[in-house]
Amino acid sequence: MSKELVIDVQSDEIHIALLKDKKLQELNQEKKDNQFAVGDIYLARVKKLMPSLNACFVEVGFEKAGFLHYLDLGGQFNSINKFLKIVQKNKNTLSHLSKMQLLPDISKDGKISEAVSEGQQLLVQIAKEPISTKGPRLTSEISIAGRHLVLIPCGNKVSISQKIDSAEERKRLKNLLESITPRNYGIIVRTVAEGKTASVLDKELRGLVKKFENSLMDISASTKAPKLVLSEINRTETILRDILDDSIEGIYVNDRETYYDVKDYIQGIAPEMEKVVKREKGDIPIFEKYDINSQLKKGFGRTVSFGKQGYLVIEHTEACHVIDVNSGNRTKATDQETNALNTNMAAAEEIARQLRLRDMGGIIVVDFIDMNDSQHRQKLHSTMKEAMSGDRARHNILPLSKFGLMQITRQRVRPVQKIDVREACPTCKGTGKIEPTISIVDDIQNKIEQSPLKNIILQVHPFIEAYLNRGFWKTIRKEWQKKYNKKIVCQALSTLDISSFNIIDPNEIKKK
Incomplete structure (x- = not known):
């Protein structure tokens, strides 16, 4: 089964579509100014204890306080807090987590009031984005995800993905990671680590440890919470990290800057896959070219x-x-x-x-x-x-x-994806009154006549495109070309309603 990733970069959003055998399977939308995502780590402050829920509300800089349940504190909650206090007092001890003595795990049947107090600072990670009227769901079980491994600070064991079936491979990975993992760090080995060499896994492990340690460099005793400590990579790179494998036959991007970002990222995690990244420069919108818009409306x-x-x-x-x-x-x-x-x-x-x-x-x-x-x-x-x-x-x-x-x-970590596929009435625009339908073509002709462009891309609804190109030798489009001495290319867009159209300069598209 072949897979393709299509990335549509707009002015304020990035749309990422995953296709399997040309059929749309997943759609992700990421706002460019989104500063709040699953995986982000914050230095937060406990706002209010809720003993009846055995939980607390925590300030993380969002308009609604985050929710942290006692069971989401994690067994090593006391050790994480101990390390945070050490870092706040003396940054020079940052690289010595492996030398710290871990504290005993907290009780699974304990009370939130026994573990935290109002006003206390602590490290938390976003587990779920805000959904509906609720704030984000938080956890204090800190983890830093890589392509092959997940690092657990203050952990003490190596866990292997259950999707790795081979007992021999599971044993090899466990022995390997136990021999190279620093003390007081835990590791979860992901499915894609199967068959990977020691050098690949060791390089990623060192990078994850360095990433965690560097994230705490700016924390001191005077640091005020809430503060973003470590930001998860953007949604595009997260999806690439999770799905990139040999079955990916193409990654298509319509934006120059994003194209190079994706290429650089893949070069770092899977250099052999760099050749599948391709930039789309055509004048046809990328979601239209790969038949994604029509699948969205149907799906x-x-x-x-x-x-x-x-x-x-x-x-x-x-x-x-x-x-x-x-x-x-x-x-x-x-x-x-x-x-x-x-x-x-x-x-x-x-x-x-x-x-x-x-x-x-x-x-x-x-x-x-x-x-x-x-x-x-x-x-x-x-x-x-x-x-x-x-x-x-x-x-x-x-x-x-x-x-x-x-x-x-x-698992629900963000609001359900909703796309309104309903279209406004293409003739009345909601007024209940319509213009004569024959005037649509007249409006297009008037705009073409008034346009100073000699080369025109005319984007119209598929019905209008078929009407303008009806016939073989003598079509309306060809008559306009001859009459106004302009080259006109008709382009059908299913996203346009029947009375809408765009006149575009091909040179403007080539500049993008």
Whole structure:
């Protein structure tokens, strides 16, 4: 299965689309001025204790205080705090975490009031972005993620990804990392570390340790919280770090600066993959060229079809997401049970894609078409697990209940992805009154006549583009070219409504 990454850089946002066999699987949107992301580490201040929740609210510089539960303090919370105090008093001891004596783990059944106090400074990391009316979810179990390893300061063990099946490889990695990991640091070995040499892993480990130590250089006794200590790499590089493998056949970028940033980043983590990074310079918008815009419109509506077999109805609520599976009009099976199985199996694949595409997290309830055969129900459960096996978010899938409902929990670290696919009425613009439809072409002609450009790219709705190019020898576009002595290229854009159009200078596009 081939994968491609398409990066669309706009003036205020970066859109990142992951395609598998040309089909849209994931979409990420990152604002250029976003200063608040999962993985960021802050020097924070405890604002208020909530003994009834066994938690506290913590100031991290966001408009709403972050939420830190006692269970998210982490076993080595006291050791992290001890090291923070040492750093604040004397920066010269920064590189000597390995010489510090770790304190015993805190009790799993303890109380928040026993661990922290109001006004106390502590290191926290963003675990979940603010969602709805809630502030960010925080943790004091600090971790710094790399491509192959995750560093855990004040940890004391090496953990291997469960997705590495080979017992021999697991043993090799464990022995290797235990021999090179500094004292008082823990390591989580990621799946992509399988088969990597000692030099590659040692180089990354040293880089992660240096990154953590350097992040604390600016902290002193006079430092006021909240303060950003270590910022996670941007969303683009995070996605590259997590998905980059041999199946990536192309990374396409439409912006010069971002192109070089991506190329430099990949050169640092996987030099052999540098050749797949390509810059798109054409005058066609990159999401239009790779058919992403049309897939977005089809994939983000309330109703989503999956071939001729049926369609999904997706509803979002504050508590959970609900998906209803419905069969289509065309069915090849002769009996209801077989038809239900075939429809449900196809729906499972589309549901797994929708969860990734919309980044739906929390509780998802799926109402499949009822099936009486227990083997069919088990087969559907296995198919759903297989379809979601490649999902990077943690998830759990329960078997079908007696009511035909499947419950899924999926890790939620940011708000659900929402794209409004509804379009304003292209003729009345919401007024309820329309201009004569024949005037659309007249408006275009008038603008072309008034334009000083000799070479024009005319962006219009696909219906208008087909109308202007209708015929072979004698078309409206060719008549305009001859009449106004201008070269006109018609470009169909599905993102435009039927009455909108753009006249663009090709030279301006080439400069980008």
